[in-house]
Amino acid sequence: MQGRPVDKRLRLIFAGLGLVLMVAIAVWMLQGLPEGRARSFVLGLRAERLAGLLLVGVTTGVATVMFQTLAGNRVLTPQIMGFDSLYILLQTILVAGLGITGFASIPTWSKFLLDTAVMIALGCILFGSLLGRGSRDIARTILTGVILGVMFRSLSAFIGRVLDPNEFAVVQQSSFASFGHLDAALLPVAAILTAAAVGLALSMAGQLDVLGLGRDRAVALGLRHRRVVFVTLGLVAVLVAVPTALIGPVTFFGLIVAGLTHGILRNPRHAMLLPAAGMIAAIMLIAGQLVFERLLGQASFLSVVIEFAGGLFFLYLLLKGRIR
Amino acid sequence: MIRIEDVSHSIGPARILHDIRTGFPKGRLTALIGPNGAGKSTLVRLVGRLENLQSGRISVDGHDLALTQTLELARVMAILGQDTAIASRLRVRELVAFGRWPHHNGRPRADDHARVETALENFALTQLADRFLDEISGGQAQRAHIAMCFAQDTPWLLLDEPLNNLDMSHSRALMQRVSDLVRRQGRSVVMVVHEINYAAAWADHIIAMKDGRIMAEGDPDTVLNQRTLSELYDADVQVSRHQDRPLVLHHA
Numbered sequence: 264m265q266g267r268p269v270d271k272r273l274r275l276i277f278a279g280l281g282l283v284l285m286v287a288i289a290v291w292m293l294q295g296l297p298e299g300r301a302r303s304f305v306l307g308l309r310a311e312r313l314a315g316l317l318l319v320g321v322t323t324g325v326a327t328v329m330f331q332t333l334a335g336n337r338v339l340t341p342q343i344m345g346f347d348s349l350y351i352l353l354q355t356i357l358v359a360g361l362g363i364t365g366f367a368s369i370p371t372w373s374k375f376l377l378d379t380a381v382m383i384a385l386g387c388i389l390f391g392s393l394l395g396r397g398s399r400d401i402a403r404t405i406l407t408g409v410i411l412g413v414m415f416r417s418l419s420a421f422i423g424r425v426l427d428p429n430e431f432a433v434v435q436q437s438s439f440a441s442f443g444h445l446d447a448a449l450l451p452v453a454a455i456l457t458a459a460a461v462g463l464a465l466s467m468a469g470q471l472d473v474l475g476l477g478r479d480r481a482v483a484l485g486l487r488h489r490r491v492v493f494v495t496l497g498l499v500a501v502l503v504a505v506p507t508a509l510i511g512p513v514t515f516f517g518l519i520v521a522g523l524t525h526g527i528l529r530n531p532r533h534a535m536l537l538p539a540a541g542m543i544a545a546i547m548l549i550a551g552q553l554v555f556e557r558l559l560g561q562a563s564f565l566s567v568v569i570e571f572a573g574g575l576f577f578l579y580l581l582l583k584g585r586i587r
Numbered sequence: 588m589i590r591i592e593d594v595s596h597s598i599g600p601a602r603i604l605h606d607i608r609t610g611f612p613k614g615r616l617t618a619l620i621g622p623n624g625a626g627k628s629t630l631v632r633l634v635g636r637l638e639n640l641q642s643g644r645i646s647v648d649g650h651d652l653a654l655t656q657t658l659e660l661a662r663v664m665a666i667l668g669q670d671t672a673i674a675s676r677l678r679v680r681e682l683v684a685f686g687r688w689p690h691h692n693g694r695p696r697a698d699d700h701a702r703v704e705t706a707l708e709n710f711a712l713t714q715l716a717d718r719f720l721d722e723i724s725g726g727q728a729q730r731a732h733i734a735m736c737f738a739q740d741t742p743w744l745l746l747d748e749p750l751n752n753l754d755m756s757h758s759r760a761l762m763q764r765v766s767d768l769v770r771r772q773g774r775s776v777v778m779v780v781h782e783i784n785y786a787a788a789w790a791d792h793i794i795a796m797k798d799g800r801i802m803a804e805g806d807p808d809t810v811l812n813q814r815t816l817s818e819l820y821d822a823d824v825q826v827s828r829h830q831d832r833p834l835v836l837h838h839a
Contacts, residue, residue, distance in 0.1 A: 469692065473688055476685060477674065478637075479668040483667075484661050484689055485688070
């Protein structure tokens, strides 16, 4: 009795999203394929980049929706709260401590896993106490997050100044978002981490629904609030580390995705929200990258446009008074 | 029976509760009264484990709060706090349905849906069930939150100022519903009330608090007298009687 029309609407939305995603992938893979021997080479290259786009999309979408539920706020993203600048700071410290050769000689896998572990630990310590208390004081939560973010960025910049120019170039390469330097060696480990984190997130979708009611109600309904907060933060840390490692920090992308997801679904269940966020993000990335690579001939950066559009959307949300 | 033993509580340097030792009787409607800042809400939130216990011991029907799984407690008591702002954009029915969560953990059965519909009906929310919470008035939203607690269907119900935002007729309807639960179904209700005549008219047991201490407790006829109330509120209060219940006149 409850949800039949709602369920039907949701099924339609998911069918539509799936179809658009399929079309985007098909165009991405097949448009303007060269003849002959180059074909399989181009296909391989495109598949690799497609995997990168999908991973970045899914992780960013899922991470932002989860983070907003945790924070009880629809404008915060892990990036605004300084999660990705924490990642950049880690890279800078590693380069400064080990030098370029040392940095480059750490096996990709172990470096990535180490980064992720440190991110989880620091994320839980820094943001756990802040968000765990119920974040009744949203203004203070945002302010603290923004200040932490700026502090991480300035620390990275400070260490960058002390570095020699070659080392600094290595750091810089990892601090701007671009699919141009997608690190293909990271794809397998990124895919495994993403699958594990998204799987865990989906398995606790019901608990996330309750978490979204705010601390008091979640505790009253018997949710083990502290534990769920820390698991969620840990998952968000993993899901932010993956795209930041793959392409670099993209600040506003997650905000657009989460806003669109809530706007389109109009349903509070995370079992629906999380997959939809992943699909919407993937569609946007693939379509955006198609336009830039194939139509505009690489004349710009995807991240620049995403940030531009994201900034406009942010303003729109502010002016519409959707921010609570 | 809810037992509260030697409970003290501080927020920063401010001592909110001083060695509280009392009990809420089972199968009764207990009202907590007292001036602002007396510590009523803090006490109710401590019992409802919304605040962490700093010292002392609280047990609900023999379940020690410190030793019992929070999910198990959610099947013994429901608590309504004062903060009713929710970030998620929910429909009224979706909010009320969350009250069943401790019983089904995400997989509602037919019985759960039926109880949600009953709770909606009881609070005259059926018409509003498909509206979003931010599209209804504060009083209607308050009723939706109370309905969620009712849907939780627990032996104990703790309500922190449930009459906030409610008009006279809905306040009376809520008090009737609550006293119905107590008298017909043998459940136990504890509520913080500011409008003292609601306590006078409906409560079986009254606990008067001031400055973090219990000043008086007992049945309405013992607690609601001129001397106690005047001292409690530091204001001259007259007490009369109406239909064999105390009637407090505070329009000096």
